[in-house]
Amino acid sequence: MTAVTSQDRIRLTQYAHGGGCACKIPPGELEDVLRGLGDAVRVRDPAGALLVGLDHGDDATVVRLNEGLAVLATVDFFTPVVDDPYDWGRIAAANALSDVYATGGRPLVGLNLLAWPRGVLPFELAREVLRGGLEVAAEAGCHVAGGHSVDDPEPKYGMAVTGLVDPGRVLRNDAGAPGVPLSLTKPLGIGVLNTKHKATGEVFPHAVEAMTRLNREPAEAALAAGAVCATDVTGFGLLGHAGKLARASGVTALIDSAAVPYLDGARQALREGHVSGGTRRNLEWVRTYGDLSAVSEEEALLLADAQTSGGLLVAGEIPGAPVVGELLPRGDHALVVR
The missing domain is CATH 3.90.650.10 (PurM-like C-terminal domain)
Known part of the structure; x- marks a missing residue:
């Protein structure tokens, strides 16, 4: 790809084969990949501290620390879903934080995940992506403490988020009951x-x-x-x-x-x-x-x-x-x- 400068009108969505969560691995294929892995994890958890794991593809994993506190962890990143880098950063951060909320927790700290075609897109855009993510994390009361970056043909951004939750008040996707x-x-x-x-x-x-x-x-x-x-x-x-x-x-x-x-x-x-x-x-x-x-x-x-x-x-x-x-x-x- 030809390198572009910050003076060019850059459409980030044109640098990715898909966009946002639409670029996920198809759900049926993902189920085939994960089938049986939850059993292996349970063998290594004799105390039952892992409250939510691989079994049902829930939004975040939950590990009980004690009777009143559990830690949850999740990660989410994707290719550009909009052309504006600041908005893309905001969207990706909100999406990653959503897994914490969907599990009933509150986010504590996030780590940036950034893939960037360094010879193609200017780093000024990457800075705007990160700024958007930081602002949404701040709105959520979530610290952002570093992260990881790689040189990649496609731009990608998201966060790994750690949060806290009451183990007795976890929202799960396997707890539905008839009549609700x-x-x-x-x-x-x-x-x-x-x-x-x-x-x-x-x-x-x-x-x-x-x-x-x-x-x-x-x-x-x-x-x-x-x-x-x-x-x-x-x-x-x-x-x-x-x-x-x-x-x-x-x-x-x-x-x-x-x-x-x-x-x-x-x-x-x-x-x-x-x-x-x-x-x-x-x-x-x-x-x-x-x-x-x-x-x-x-x-x-x-x-x-x-x-x-x-x-x-x-x-x-x-x-x-x-x-x-x-x-x-x-x-x-x-x-x-x-």
Whole structure:
């Protein structure tokens, strides 16, 4: 690639094959990779200190230190989802912190993870990425203490985050029970808008606002309401994450498609064909265990849209969040959309 200077109009999304959480390894392939690894970990944990591990692909790992305190750890990074480096840094940090909130914890310290094509993109942009991450971490009350960087053909950024949680109040994706409603704390549509942004350069400030908004308050509300089961909605889409929660909990997740909120412009972006490969892979995977026969292909794609720094999906009702479905006793399918 030809090196560019800070005077050029640089579109970061053009330097990556994918964008944001849509560049995740497809969920079905990832399940195959991880299958059986949780058993090996448990053999080395005879005291049962590992409260949340590899078993169900939860949002963060949780290790009990004592009866009243547990430490949680998570990591998340991805290629540029927007062209503005400062906004990309903010989004990536908020996304990494989301895993802490989705587990009911509070972040303590983060470590930057930066991959940068040093001979191609100016380091002024990397500085802006890091500045965005620092500002969001500061908003969360999370220290940032160094990190790691590598020279890489594609730019990537994110954080490894360590937090604390009460071991008796952990939010897990395998604790769902029949008869409990499902609440969603951010509208969908981030994926199709980001894909349109990458294709056209059009900026969607309301999508950036959604992605940079911390999930701290919804997590606090979920805990205050007595919730024990939650996950965040990111690269596997609402259907993928709801399906993972349902399969881990041994229930069926019923999603009411008419109740799901969307960002302005999301349906138009879909009609224009701005659908990521990650979203299509999500839908293909979900069809292996879900019944989507009641909705159109367009609706199914939106429900499977790969989100970046999306909201929380909480088993329970919380103020200000629409109820988008409920958990039922396990039926023929782990996921049903009506």
